[in-house]
Amino acid sequence: MDKGKVLASSLLSKYKHFIFDCDGVLWLGSQRIPHSVELLRAIEDAGKHCYFLTNTSLVSREEIRLKMNDVLGYDIDADRIFTASSLAGSHVRINMSHKKKALVIGRGLLIKEIQATGIEVIDASQFDNRYEDFTYETKEDMAFEEIDLVVMGYDDRINYYKMALAFYAIQKGAELVSTNADRATNSYGYPELKTLGNGSWVACLESASGKKAFVSGKPNPGIFKIIGDIHHIEREDCLFIGDNLETDILFANRAGVDSLLVLTGVTEPKNMEHLLNREGAGKPTFIANDLS
Numbered sequence: 001m002d003k004g005k006v007l008a009s010s011l012l013s014k015y016k017h018f019i020f021d022c023d024g025v026l027w028l029g030s031q032r033i034p035h036s037v038e039l040l041r042a043i044e045d046a047g048k049h050c051y052f053l054t055n056t057s058l059v060s061r062e063e064i065r066l067k068m069n070d071v072l073g074y075d076i077d078a079d080r081i082f083t084a085s086s087l088a089g090s091h092v093r094i095n096m097s098h099k100k101k102a103l104v105i106g107r108g109l110l111i112k113e114i115q116a117t118g119i120e121v122i123d124a125s126q127f128d129n130r131y132e133d134f135t136y137e138t139k140e141d142m143a144f145e146e147i148d149l150v151v152m153g154y155d156d157r158i159n160y161y162k163m164a165l166a167f168y169a170i171q172k173g174a175e176l177v178s179t180n181a182d183r184a185t186n187s188y189g190y191p192e193l194k195t196l197g198n199g200s201w202v203a204c205l206e207s208a209s210g211k212k213a214f215v216s217g218k219p220n221p222g223i224f225k226i227i228g229d230i231h232h233i234e235r236e237d238c239l240f241i242g243d244n245l246e247t248d249i250l251f252a253n254r255a256g257v258d259s260l261l262v263l264t265g266v267t268e269p270k271n272m273e274h275l276l277n278r279e280g281a282g283k284p285t286f287i288a289n290d291l292s
């Protein structure tokens with residue numbers, strides 16, 4: 001054990017609730033990270049509780065539950081799993097039930113999450129091909145005055161029509177909810193480069209309108225309240241475990257929850273000191289090499 005580091009298993013007696021990030025903590029892609037299942041089982045055996053919080057907006061809670069079965073051989077109720085899409089739905093259901101009509105820009109899963117809240121949804125994918133005849137001069141019946149909520153997730157069919165419709169609605173008072181703030185995201189076509197993330201469309205609308213979006217992914221501390229209220233979790237009884245300083249540890253710090261940084265994902269032993277000393281990076285309560 002290196003100086004200043006702890007054994008993750010030594011923290012078991014200190015907390016009642018353990019919220020895990022997934023990628024880089026439990027698995028890397030489709031590879032199980034050693035010691036992850038053993039710690040999950042030890043927490044359960046001690047009569048304590050595990051939850052899972054991931055920033056992905058493209059995969060459903062059920063798909064993550066199935067991946068846990070496949071990769072870890074570990075089964076858990078889907079209601080203990082939180083994704084950026086499911087949290088956008090929870091936020092709308094809990095805090096925005098008075099809304100009448102939502103414009104949802106994103107993939108099918110996000111549309112379903114918002115439809116499940118009972119709010120009428122305009123699925124922006126019907127405008128996927130509205131880019132040839134629409135300009136800043138166009139005046140047509142866009143019904144933006146009826147839209148009182150705009151929800152955005154990753155959409156690689158984004159276009160000027162969708163953005164203009166969202167911006168018109170926001171100027172008329174619609175609120176903006178986003179699944180994440182990632183301005184750049186992995187490009188699988190060009191692995192050495194990033195591509196535009198959902199956060200870049202959201203930043204565009206924020207910049208034009210001067211209004212801030214509610215971001216349903218980490219590091220927004222508001223999502224701890226959603227999870228905590230659903231599962232009756234008190235901050236002081238909870239440990240958050242993640243591999244990313246800028247999302248996981250910043251989230252825990254902002255939410256007032258203790259955190260454990262593990263060095264099995266984006267923060268590696270060789271770049272840890274550099275990342276910890278970088279301006280704006282959060283400091284974790286504990287650091288461990290892995291979940292042993």
Ligand SMILES: [Mg+2]
Nearest residue numbers: 021023024243
């Ligand atoms: Mg991670």
